Amino acid sequence: MSLNVITPTLGLALGRAAALLIVDGLGWRVVAAMFDRERARMSATLKLTRKAPVMEVIHRGTFDVLVDGKRVGSIESDGDTIETPVAPGRHTLQIREGRCSSRELSFQVADGQVISFRCHGRRITPIFLMSFVVPRWALKLRPE
Numbered sequence: 647m648s649l650n651v652i653t654p655t656l657g658l659a660l661g662r663a664a665a666l667l668i669v670d671g672l673g674w675r676v677v678a679a680m681f682d683r684e685r686a687r688m689s690a691t692l693k694l695t696r697k698a699p700v701m702e703v704i705h706r707g708t709f710d711v712l713v714d715g716k717r718v719g720s721i722e723s724d725g726d727t728i729e730t731p732v733a734p735g736r737h738t739l740q741i742r743e744g745r746c747s748s749r750e751l752s753f754q755v756a757d758g759q760v761i762s763f764r765c766h767g768r769r770i771t772p773i774f775l776m777s778f779v780v781p782r783w784a785l786k787l788r789p790e
Contacts, residue, residue, distance in 0.1 A: 691760045
């Protein structure tokens with residue numbers, strides 16, 4: 647009684663192994679080409695520096711950096727800078743620290759352009775006092 651099972655041979659095993667290597671190699675080429683295209687589109691740079699003014703209210707925490715609502719990094723302390731690639735076009739930028747945040751800024755960036763912003767906590771002013779009621783006024787974000 648025959649079960650129609652393929653008889654394993656060395657030639658068959660080597661042939662299938664070669665076929666799998668070819669398919670695997672082609673798959674890697676397709677994936678690499680897709681990532682190269684993605685990198686080519688991400689040719690502009692967003693630069694954000696955390697620079698505290700005199701009399702800043704102490705914000706010791708880490709500022710999360712959001713581009714188009716998605717977290718792209720963080721800034722730990724005064725003087726730190728983050729650079730992140732962005733696609734050319736219109737984007738929004740915001741920073742957050744816990745429940746405190748900055749207002750959302752829109753910016754336009756061209757291919758190859760570096761766009762710079764500066765962020766920090768608020769100074770002791772009436773706006774700082776209002777930030778307890780409106781948390782998005784607690785952090786300052788502006789173009790450089």
